[in-house]
Amino acid sequence: MFKNDTVYIIGDAKTSSNNPITQKYNAFFIALVVERSTGMIIDADCSATIPLTSAFVKSILVYKNIQNYEELCAEIQNRYFGSSQKALTVALKNALIKYNSLK
Template identity: 60%
Template structure:
């Protein structure tokens, strides 16, 4: 389904103890499929309790470049107003660090 020049990266973070995601998964995860050649995010999914949340998060990330993390974070801040906003940002930053480590090897 995904070409050989793609990588799959998971970013994770904590959510508030009263967040349903924490009660279901204990942590927040975001999975990203990234094209190593163009640095484009081809697919994204997150741990969520509502399917619409995962679809909306996908729309924030898909088509964006891992080389422009500030723009992605800005998009989260401007568009996502669920209780997991900070968790999404932290999980993305975690995934971005992992992606840079992969690309620098």
């Protein structure tokens, strides 16, 4: 399904105690399939409680470059107004750190 040049990366972050994601998962996670050589995000998912949230996050991240963190954060801040907005940006930063350690 995924090419040999891809890697699977999990980014995580804490969420507020009253966030339903915290109640269900204890943290916020994003899962990314990234091309190792280019940084292109091929697929994405997150630990959302509503499937539409996962689909929306995927639409923001897929076919974007993980190394363009500031641009991705700006898009998240301009388009994603869920209670886990900050956790999403922190989890993305955590995933970027992991990606950079692979190179």
